[in-house]
Amino acid sequence: MEQLYHRFSFFIYPQDVDCTKFVTINALGGYVLNAAGLAATENGFGMEQLHSEGLAWVVSRISLEMSRFPVQYERIIIETWVEEYGRITTIRNFKIYDINERLIGNACTLWAIIDLKTRRPYNLNNRPEWHRFANGVPALTPKPTRIKEIQSVINTTHRVTYSDVDFNGHTNSMKYVEWMLDTYDLNQFRENTITRIEINYSHEALYNDLVHIYKEEEQDVALFKAQSANGLLFCKMKFFWKKRIILNSYN
Amino acid sequence: MEQLYHRFSFFIYPQDVDCTKFVTINALGGYVLNAAGLAATENGFGMEQLHSEGLAWVVSRISLEMSRFPVQYERIIIETWVEEYGRITTIRNFKIYDINERLIGNACTLWAIIDLKTRRPYNLNNRPEWHRFANGVPALTPKPTRIKEIQSVINTTHRVTYSDVDFNGHTNSMKYVEWMLDTYDLNQFRENTITRIEINYSHEALYNDLVHIYKEEEQDVALFKAQSANGLLFCKMKFFWKKRIILNSYN
Numbered sequence: 114m115e116q117l118y119h120r121f122s123f124f125i126y127p128q129d130v131d132c133t134k135f136v137t138i139n140a141l142g143g144y145v146l147n148a149a150g151l152a153a154t155e156n157g158f159g160m161e162q163l164h165s166e167g168l169a170w171v172v173s174r175i176s177l178e179m180s181r182f183p184v185q186y187e188r189i190i191i192e193t194w195v196e197e198y199g200r201i202t203t204i205r206n207f208k209i210y211d212i213n214e215r216l217i218g219n220a221c222t223l224w225a226i227i228d229l230k231t232r233r234p235y236n237l238n239n240r241p242e243w244h245r246f247a248n249g250v251p252a253l254t255p256k257p258t259r260i261k262e263i264q265s266v267i268n269t270t271h272r273v274t275y276s277d278v279d280f281n282g283h284t285n286s287m288k289y290v291e292w293m294l295d296t297y298d299l300n301q302f303r304e305n306t307i308t309r310i311e312i313n314y315s316h317e318a319l320y321n322d323l324v325h326i327y328k329e330e331e332q333d334v335a336l337f338k339a340q341s342a343n344g345l346l347f348c349k350m351k352f353f354w355k356k357r358i359i360l361n362s363y364n
Numbered sequence: 365m366e367q368l369y370h371r372f373s374f375f376i377y378p379q380d381v382d383c384t385k386f387v388t389i390n391a392l393g394g395y396v397l398n399a400a401g402l403a404a405t406e407n408g409f410g411m412e413q414l415h416s417e418g419l420a421w422v423v424s425r426i427s428l429e430m431s432r433f434p435v436q437y438e439r440i441i442i443e444t445w446v447e448e449y450g451r452i453t454t455i456r457n458f459k460i461y462d463i464n465e466r467l468i469g470n471a472c473t474l475w476a477i478i479d480l481k482t483r484r485p486y487n488l489n490n491r492p493e494w495h496r497f498a499n500g501v502p503a504l505t506p507k508p509t510r511i512k513e514i515q516s517v518i519n520t521t522h523r524v525t526y527s528d529v530d531f532n533g534h535t536n537s538m539k540y541v542e543w544m545l546d547t548y549d550l551n552q553f554r555e556n557t558i559t560r561i562e563i564n565y566s567h568e569a570l571y572n573d574l575v576h577i578y579k580e581e582e583q584d585v586a587l588f589k590a591q592s593a594n595g596l597l598f599c600k601m602k603f604f605w606k607k608r609i610i611l612n613s614y615n
Contacts, residue, residue, distance in 0.1 A: 127401060127531060128394045128538065132571075134531045143379045150378060185531060274546035275553065280378060280385045280436060287379065295525035299571050302526065320383075320550050 117248050119152035120192045125183050132299050135182040138307050139290040142177055145207050145220050146286065148191040152205075156246055167229050171314070172222055172286055173202065176257035178309040179209070179218040188212045198247040201225055201234050206252035219254035257311045260349040263329040263336045268296050271324045283317035284324075289348050293337045296328050309353040315346040368499050370403035371443045376434050383550050386433040389558050390541040393428060396458050396471050397537065399442040403456075407497055418480050422565070423537055424453065425474040427508035429560040430460070432468040439463045449498040452476055452485050457503035470505035508562045511600040514580040514587045519547050522575045534568035535575075540599050543577050544588045560604040566597040 129140035153159045153170065163169055183189050190210040197204040202223050209218035226235040237243070271277075271292055279285040290310070318324050318339070324347060329336045333354045339347040380391035404410045404421065414420055434440050441461040448455040453474050460469035477486040488494070522528075522543055530536040541561070569575050573592060580587045584605045590598040 126394070126398050128398075128536060130531050131526065132529045132531065132533055137527070139527070143377070147377050147379075275382065275548060275550060276388070276390070276542045276546050278383045278550065280381050280383065282383055285379060291527045295527050297526060299526060299529065 115156055117246060118192060118194045119148070119155060120190055121148045121151055122188055122190050123147070125185055125187045125189065127185055130185045131302055133302055134184050135306075136184070136187075137291075137294070138177070138179075138310055139287040139294065141179070141182075141209075141218075142175065142290060142310075143287045144189070144191060145175075145177060145209075145222070146172065148193045148207060149205050149222060149224075152193050156243075158240075158243060163226065164229070168226050168235055169229055169281065170224050171227050172224055173314050174223040174257035175220065175312040176222075176252075176254055176309065177218065177220040178254040179307070181211075181217040182306065183211060183217065189217070190214075194248055194250060195246045196221075196248065196250055196252070198237060198244050200236060200238055203237060203243075203247070204256070206250070208253065216253075219252050221252040221254055221256050223257065254309070257313065260311060260313050260336065260351050262346075262349060263327055263338055265327050265329045267325045268328040269326045271326070273318050273320050273322045273324060275320075277318075278320050281317075283319055284322075284347075286312075286314065289318075289324075289339050290350070292324070292326050292339065293328070293335075293350055293352070296326060296337075304357060305354045306357050307352050308355050311351040313349045315348055318347045366407055368497060369443060369445045370399070370406060371441055372399045372402055373439055373441050374398070376436055376438045376440065378436055381436045382553055384553050385435050386557075387435070387438075388542075388545070389428070389430075389561055390538040390545065392430070392433075392460075392469075393426065393541060393561075394538045395440070395442060396426075396428060396460075396473070397423065399444045399458060400456050400473060400475075403444045407494075409491075409494060414477065415480070419477050419486055420480055420532065421475050422478050423473055423475055424565050425508035426471065426563040427473075427503075427505055427560065428469065428471040429505040430469040430558070432462070433557065434462060434468065440468070441465075445499055445501060446497045447472075447499065447501055447503070449488060449495050451487060451489055454488060454494075454498070455507070457501070459504065467504075470503050472503040472505055472507050474508065505560070508564065511562060511564050511587065511602050513597075513600060514578055514589055516578050516580045518576045519579040520577045522577070524569050524571050524573045524575060526571075528569075529571050532568075534570055535573075535598075537563075537565065540569075540575075540590050541601070543575070543590065544579070544586075544601055544603070547577060547579050547588075555608060556605045557608050558603050559606050562602040564600045566599055569598045 192208045207220040335352040337350040374395045443459045458471040586603040588601040
């Protein structure tokens with residue numbers, strides 16, 4: 114059904130939570146992207162439709178801010194709408210609710226369409242009929258900014274394997290988040306929580322690519338980049354941390 | 365509600381599928397374990413209840429056989445029941461259906477309860493009231509056998525990171541499957557499909573443990589073990605492969 118706002122409900126399975134029993138930021142980001150995909154499909158411009166025309170959606174930036182992280186076996190509702198539809202970029206926003214309709218998070222994502230043959234951006238003005246879905250309503254969280262590039266040393270290195278590659282044939286966008294989270298030990302998550310992440314995607318890492326993770330920390334902010342051995346930038350990220358105040362029952 | 369058979373429906377999200385758009389065997393195994401967890405909770409012996417008594421379920425063996433793998437955005441139904449309830453081991457079986465109620469897979473799992481302090485098996489006869497859930501009905505797939513140990517060379521090595529560790533504080537049981545799948549390149553999955561896997565779990569890999577993956581192939585059967593540097597066995601696995609016969613539309 115064609116509509117401006119879509120709502121989808123997601124169940125937090127045991128494999129979505131970490132050692133603290135709170136959902137991981139990459140599982141949550143995955144649900145946000147799923148909501149985007151399902152909404153686009155309902156409006157007639159989903160991934161399957163685009164693929165059949167030799168096109169594909171690519172997410173270029175994400176910001177995701179949480180006031181409370183849901184736990185295992187909790188159900189969440191993600192509401193999504195298109196704010197802007199420009200020549201190259203479209204903005205899709207999200208509100209994340211718990212089952213009692215309390216707002217627990219917000220997200221803003223920037224997307225482009227690429228031509229699968231040329232890998233170049235597609236001019237969205239070629240599809241003026243999609244303008245009508247943009248309602249101009251901003252997210253309740255700031256848009257993802259341009260993240261500064263860091264010049265630190267390599268923290269960890271990953272080889273892209275079978276389980277990293279998704280149906281698009283490239284590294285799943287949430288895998289980079291996982292690799293950056295994996296630079297921390299478990300105590301970091303027991304004692305702290307992420308309040309916001311920002312992601313800038315640049316190039317796609319393909320099967321068997323070597324991905325170096327760089328990390329730089331300033332107070333409660335961590336900056337990351339994922340880059341190939343010959344300097345091809347895959348993505349940059351920014352995590353905002355804060356100390357946990359309330360001890361959880363499992364501690 | 366107390367009952368012998370439980371049915372749960374699961375949606376195959378984009379992050380559950382691989383480069384072939386078919387669900388990964390580890391995502392499917394995860395849903396089978398989720399169905400087990402949800403059914404146990406409904407019958408009053410779920411993980412939360414056990415944790416509160418200082419006990420925990422551990423899966424010791426799994427066999428999973430598929431005649432057809434569901435694809436992205438498909439909904440599946442998993443039916444589960446307890447076959448046997450012994451002194452140390454209980455057997456829980458599964459049928460996997462597609463949305464049209466066609467049977468597409470079967471699974472059989474063996475479980476024990478451990479005391480979280482001593483890490484020793486708990487005598488299930490201490491809970492005679494749970495006997496009533498066992499209905500004696502076998503799975504439509506053979507029980508998981510004892511897998512022979514292989515003596516090959518190390519294929520790959522993993523360090524257990526944050527994203528591998530689940531709410532139990534140890535490596536998620538499906539992560540080992542991922543590591544074994546990751547020993548193959550993408551063409552293996554494009555040209556072949558797994559028809560059956562068997563898993564024997566031994567010890568739990570903990571945060572920062574080094575896990576060596578060993579692999580041995582004989583025709584269409586692959587044998588694996590995951591072991592620590594000093595010889596502690598984490599698990600053994602057996603994959604049964606077959607050539608894909610029908611070319612899929614994306615090929």
